[in-house]
Amino acid sequence: MQPDGQEGALLNALLSTAADAIIVSDSDGIIQRANEAACHLFQYSTEEMLGQSVNILMPQALADLHDGFMQQYAETGEKRVLGIGRDVEGQRKDKSVFPLHLLLGETNAGDQHMFVAILRDLTHNHATQNALARSQRLDAIGQMTGGIAHDFNNLLTVVIGNLELMEMRGVTSGQLSLIRDALDSAELGADLTARLMVFARKSNLRPVEVDLKDVCEKTLSILRRALGSTYTIRTDFAADISKVMIDPVQLQSALMNLTLNARDAMGPTGELLISIANITIDDTYMAQETDITPGDYVRLFVSDNGAGMSIEAQRRAFEPFFTTKSESGGTGLGLAMVYGFVRQSGGHITLYSELDLGTSFGLYFPAISGTQGKAGGSGREHTEDTVPPGKGQTVLVVEDNPKVRKLSVQRIRDLGFKTAEASSGDEAYQMLRDGLHADVVFSDLVMPGSLNGYDLAAKATADFPHLKVLLTSGYASDVVTGKMSRGQDHDILHKPYRQWDLATRLQALLTDGSGV
Incomplete structure (x- = not known):
């Protein structure tokens, strides 16, 4: 039954503007009306849908159940489906099956009993x-x-x-x-x-403003020699690329990990594509990684034409110690390291793979505009064999782990310093307030009590300007230290450290007049 006049115009307007699929069928399940969203969703034209059974929109198993529900409703009036939203599966014209949310209602139009189905595609959800x-x-x-x-x-x-x-x-x-x-x-x-x-995203990154093309070209010059002539490496670098703030050494390591993994997947020969382009993240990408912040990114794609990865391998690819190369000595840490580096850099990583077709990793780094100052550095190298001794200065060792505290005290004493010790930041601060004279506070970063390492450093140097501070931590975390620092910029000696590193850090503090 087709409504006419003002009522029909209003119904047509509602159907055509509705974002969800709407299908009207009679008591026999024959489709009477279908809006444009329904035709688009199921890939049928309006002419192809009208007059057909609603069963063409369902997998066969669900269609059989649907017929049973309708027959039971006709005989008993029991509403097993009506008025109750439920998740079901739909079937498109090409026979592909996808998830749907179905809400089914009923009405009488003149002398006909009609059913109205509102359907929403749940693929994105x-x-x-x-x-x-x-x-x-x-x-x-x-x-x-x-x-x-x-x-x-x-x-x-x-x-x-x-x-x-x-x-x-x-x-x-x-x-x-x-x-x-x-x-x-x-x-x-x-x-x-x-x-x-x-x-774990707790590494000590040294980010600087870089052009991904420059870093990739330098790395690929090494990789081409390492891979050999049986592998082809192609590049597709966009002409205009925004700069990013990342650790170039870690990026080189990540690119090498991905490339060598691709080589193993490709076998004796293969083709690798490295592409770089600016990209704007929108809702399409949000479905791939829900915590991606919308905005401008620079995307580095590493794609191969190798064996591809199974669904299970893709699901666990970034887990530490998971490997599909156990027979060839794989440790299962390569992709885990890439994942952690990208996420700690404020970026995101995606994985696309099909068996026998190849694999593609997408690394997304936040694009920066304008000129930004560099942070970090290339790291300090040394060749000295001797450990610089102290001259009897006093170092207050603050460490909550008794074994580590005992060892730290012994190490510092062997360097020619006097020591005092505390098991927390609160205890150390009180010792200073009570009159302990110390030249350096050597404190762990994460400790129980009200004062962490940064808090202790702030209060101690405020009250005792002559005091120098060296912080240490097993957490080499930009995120953790950033949250704790409250804007302070203290150098951190990361555990485990060598005696030479401890000695030179202490000597640097005592000779340059700096407290950080």
Whole structure:
């Protein structure tokens, strides 16, 4: 039955402007009306839908259930579906199945009993939910990993420190060999925790304003030689690219990880594409990673034509120690490190892959406009073999872990300093207020009580201007330290550290007149 006149015009206007799909069917399930949104959703024309059974819009299993529901309603009047919103599956003209939310109502139009279905596509919602679940899972793993790595850093600080103390006190050549082997192994452990910290987004980044094209071109000049002539590397760099604020060393490491993974996936030959372009994030991308902040980004794509990844492999790709290359010695930390670096840099990463077709990683970094100051640096290198000694100055060691505190005191004493110790920032501050004279406060960053390392540094230097402060932490975290610092800019000695690093940091504080 087709309404006419003013009523029909109003109905037509409502149907044509509705964002959701609306389908009107009779008591036999034959489609009488369908709006433009419904035709677009199911990929039929209006002519193709009218006069057909609503069953053409459902998978066969659901269509069978639908017929049973309608027959039961006709016989008993029991409303199993009517007036109750529910999630179902729809089927397009091309037989593809997708998730829907269905709300079904009924009415009488003259002498005909009619049903009105309002349908909303849930594909985007499901993608968002899956992305959120993936992001939450990785965040939870990252928090756990960061905590474990922090604890291992404390343990390694004790191990490395004691080994160095033994080495400095004179040992036989046989003992020295054993000590150095142990130190090498401890350093490997420190390297492992450092890589875990990258995944946990607690690494010590040194971001500077860079052009991604310049960094990628330098890295690719190395990779082309490493990959060999059987692999083709193509580049597609847009002419005008915004700059980004990232750590170029970590970007090089990330690009190498992705490229070498692609080589393994491609086999003996293959083609790799590296592309860079400015891009604006909108709702289309929000479905891929729900916590992406809309705005301007620079996107680095690394794509290969290799074997691709299974759904399970894609789901777990960024988890630490997950690897599909266990037989060839893969550690499962490469992609985890890439993920952590990108996220800690304020960016986002996407993964697209199909079996036998290849894989593409998208790295999105926030674009910056204008000129911005550089932060960080390239890192300090040294070749000195001797440890600079102290001259009897007093260092107040503030550390809540008893073993680490004991070792720190011993290390500092062996450097020629006097020491005092406290188990918290509150205790250390009170000791200073009570008259303890100290030249340097050497404090852990994260401690129990009301004063963390930054708070202690602020209060102590305000009350005792002569005092110098050196902070240390197993959390090499820009995020954590940024939240704690309240605008302060203190240098941090990251655990585990070598005796030489501790000595030179202390000497730098005592000779340059700086308190930070």
